Amino acid sequence: MASGREKFLPRLLEGQQPEPDWWLPGGPISQPIGRANDRHQETRRNEARECLTQVDSFKTLLKLALERLPPEILMKILSHLDAASLLSLCQVNKLFCRLANDDATWYKIYMAHFAWELWRPKATEDGADRATEPQERPPGGWKERYLWKMGGQELSKWQRETRNFDPLTGLPQHLGRILRNINVVWEVTLRDGLGREATPPLSAVSIFKTSVTFSWGGSLLVRHPHVCAIRLSAVRKDAHGEPKTAWRSLICRTDAEADGRPRGHFLGKDRLVQIMFFPPGFIVGFWRGQKSVAFVTVSLHLDKLLERTLLGSPVCCYWQPEERRCADLGTRTYTLHFGLHDTTSDIMSAYFNPLYCRPVGGRCLAELRPIDRGDVSQHRLLSGNIRLLWKSDSLEGSLENCCVMTLTVLEVYTPLWCVSVPVCVRTAGKPQKSFSDNYSDGEHFLLVHKDARGLVKMTLVWLKEQRQVFVVDLAVSVFKNEGARY
Numbered sequence: 336m337a338s339g340r341e342k343f344l345p346r347l348l349e350g351q352q353p354e355p356d357w358w359l360p361g362g363p364i365s366q367p368i369g370r371a372n373d374r375h376q377e378t379r380r381n382e383a384r385e386c387l388t389q390v391d392s393f394k395t396l397l398k399l400a401l402e403r404l405p406p407e408i409l410m411k412i413l414s415h416l417d418a419a420s421l422l423s424l425c426q427v428n429k430l431f432c433r434l435a436n437d438d439a440t441w442y443k444i445y446m447a448h449f450a451w452e453l454w455r456p457k458a459t460e461d462g463a464d465r466a467t468e469p470q471e472r473p474p475g476g477w478k479e480r481y482l483w484k485m486g487g488q489e490l491s492k493w494q495r496e497t498r499n500f501d502p503l504t505g506l507p508q509h510l511g512r513i514l515r516n517i518n519v520v521w522e523v524t525l526r527d528g529l530g531r532e533a534t535p536p537l538s539a540v541s542i543f544k545t546s547v548t549f550s551w552g553g554s555l556l557v558r559h560p561h562v563c564a565i566r567l568s569a570v571r572k573d574a575h576g577e578p579k580t581a582w583r584s585l586i587c588r589t590d591a592e593a594d595g596r597p598r599g600h601f602l603g604k605d606r607l608v609q610i611m612f613f614p615p616g617f618i619v620g621f622w623r624g625q626k627s628v629a630f631v632t633v634s635l636h637l638d639k640l641l642e643r644t645l646l647g648s649p650v651c652c653y654w655q656p657e658e659r660r661c662a663d664l665g666t667r668t669y670t671l672h673f674g675l676h677d678t679t680s681d682i683m684s685a686y687f688n689p690l691y692c693r694p695v696g697g698r699c700l701a702e703l704r705p706i707d708r709g710d711v712s713q714h715r716l717l718s719g720n721i722r723l724l725w726k727s728d729s730l731e732g733s734l735e736n737c738c739v740m741t742l743t744v745l746e747v748y749t750p751l752w753c754v755s756v757p758v759c760v761r762t763a764g765k766p767q768k769s770f771s772d773n774y775s776d777g778e779h780f781l782l783v784h785k786d787a788r789g790l791v792k793m794t795l796v797w798l799k800e801q802r803q804v805f806v807v808d809l810a811v812s813v814f815k816n817e818g819a820r821y
Contacts, residue, residue, distance in 0.1 A: 409434055418444050418481065419582070419649040441477040482648060490645045493517075497641065503686045504545050504672050505745045506637050511542040514637075519569040519644055521549050522583070523631050526564040535631070538726070541679050545637055546741040546755040548678050552630035552727035563596055565589045565617050567633055569644040584647030586635065589613045602759055603734045608725065610734050612757050620725055629727040632678055634739045638753040666693050670745040671705055671811065675721065675738050682719045682738055683806065699812050700751070703744070706809035708794065717795075717804040721760055736760045740784060742791060744813055752788045752813050763794060774807065776800065789813045 413421065413434055421444075424435040497507040507513070521540075526532045539550040549567075566588035589597035599611040599619070608620040608629050618632040643653040669690040675682040687705035695702050706713045723734040737759050744752040763781040777796040784791045794808035 406434065410437065410440070413437070414440055414443065422648050422650045425650070436478060438477050441481055445477050445481045482646070490641070493641065500748065502748065503670060503688060504743055505670070505748050505750050506545060506743075507641075510637050510641065511547075513641065514542060514547060515540075517641075517644065518572045519584075520572060522568045522570050523549070523551050523633065524564075524566050524568070525562050525628065525631070528561055528563050533628075539678070541676075543674065543676055543681060543741065544684055545672055545674060545743050545753075546634055546676075546739070547637060547640070548632060548634045548676075548739065550630060550632045550678055550726070552725070561596065562613075562619065562628065564591065565597065565613060565619070565631070567617075568649070569647070583649050584644055585649060585652050586643055586647065587615050587617075587633075587652065589615075589617060602723075602737050602757060605732050605734055607730065607732050608727075610723070610725070610737070616756065618723070618757055620727070629730075630725050632725070634741075634755045634757070636741065636743070636753045636755040638743070638750050666691050667701065667746060669701060669703060669751075670748075671703060672741075672743040672745075673705070673809065673811075674741040675717070676741070677719075677722060677724045677733075677738055679724055680719065682721060683715065683717050685715055698814055700815045701744075701813045703811045703813070704809065705811070706806055708808040715806040717806065721795075721804070723757065736780075740782070740791070742784075742811070744789070744811065754784075754786065754788065756784060756786075758782055758784050760795065774798065774805070777805075787814065788816070 413424070416424075421435040421440065424431040493513050496509050496513055499508045500506065501508050521537055522534060523537075524532050524534050535551045535553050537549060538552050539548075541548045541550075567586040568583040569586055570583040592598050597613045599613045602610045602612050602618070604610065604623065607623060609623055610618060610620045612618055616633050616635060618634070620629040620631075621627065622629045639653070647653040669692060670686070670688040671690055672684075672686050674684045676684075685705075687703075690703050690705060692701045692703055694700075706715065721736055721738050723737040723739070725732055725734070737757060739755060740758040741755040742752065743750065760780045760782050763779040774796045777798045780795045780797065782791070782793040782795065790812040792808075792810045793806060796805045796807050797803075798805070
């Protein structure tokens with residue numbers, strides 16, 4: 336009789352899915368009772384790990400064998416791949432990146448999709464027609480032309496709509512309506528340790544002034560908390576409104592650590608779920624006691640979101656280099672939009688214009704204080720409670736003292752720092768006496784966010800008798816970007 340490893344390995348090599356209790360690192364949800372059953376489960380897990388080790392070794396040997404092939408044979412193999420596969424090969428190593436960027440291969444792919452645009456009856460002096468060759472374009476030209484054509488055709492339809500900009504946010508005025516009518520499907524994919532993926536249907540979309548929130552929830556999500564990768568893609572639709580699996584744009588994805596899992600930050604928990612944040616923008620809720628994913632929420636800033644949706648590729652996000660600007664030793668004028676919201680409604684939306692600031696030495700580019708604790712007239716009242724609403728099938732709830740912060744800092748209508756991330760409110764220490772006189776009976780809280788582009792500190796006061804929350808202090812520090820010249 337064949338052992339469990341011998342039965343499991345052929346199914347794995349042939350691409351078949353193993354049984355549910357094989358791929359769960361902890362076994363089924365209901366664990367057996369008894370030491371004998373525990374030893375049996377541990378033996379099966381060890382056999383599964385050995386099988387995975389053998390498969391990884393086989394993949395390594397296959398990769399080495401492919402790299403030792405002559406370039407001519409590799410180019411012959413790569414000529415049968417599609418655009419998405421070639422873009423994936425660019426991420427393997429330098430050899431495959433050089434071969435996958437071959438102009439002749441991309442010329443064939445371009446001609447297969449857009450040959451009707453290049454052909455035209457044209458008479459020459461010698462009576463012969465000259466065919467377009469890939470050498471007529473600079474190196475890498477056919478790949479860039481193909482990528483632009485895939486997204487540029489759809490982007491050109493909305494160029495007229497995006498010409499008018501909001502002077503306070505620096506974003507197109509009708510960008511929310513464009514995102515509702517754009518010909519794409521927003522798709523999130525979760526992958527576990529053995530490569531099993533889940534793609535649930537989109538359940539809700541909320542568009543705010545400077546950000547958009549997507550939510551997925553239901554029983555089709557990964558059934559174990561050890562999520563190894565999450566990615567968000569914009570899948571192009573065909574003429575009939577159905578998703579086209581042949582092309583998609585990668586919006587964002589998690590970065591794996593040394594152990595192969597993404598690094599998550601604990602946000603909080605309620606009676607049903609515990610919520611984690613996986614950078615750059617994934618909020619994942621796990622059912623408490625069942626070890627399964629309840630919902631996934633993504634909050635994205637609207638800056639360059641249309642270009643990222645249409646001009647991206649399946650493996651590479653759209654990227655625009657930082658603009659180089661001349662140094663200015665005088666006073667600079669900034670515009671700031673700050674917002675707090677949950678997954679459905681606004682909690683705070685405020686504009687601050689103009690904000691004057693002289694250049695700051697060291698790492699900071701600018702230090703802005705749109706709300707000063709000493710000026711009571713600048714204090715803002717929140718329109719709702721700070722909480723993060725969630726929903727999965729027929730169950731719903733909220734995580735208190737947590738919401739999504741959206742920040743937009745502009746300098747002469749040029750975005751300097753745009754971010755949309757979940758933040759938590761913590762109890763603050765005892766404030767200064769001069770400051771506490773105005774809110775002597777209030778409870779103070781602190782909201783802090785810091786990343787590579789800047790630092791945000793906000794102080795809030797909860798008045799128990801009025802049952803209201805006031806923002807009494809807001810300080811924003813924008814860091815210098817090493818890639819830009821000031």
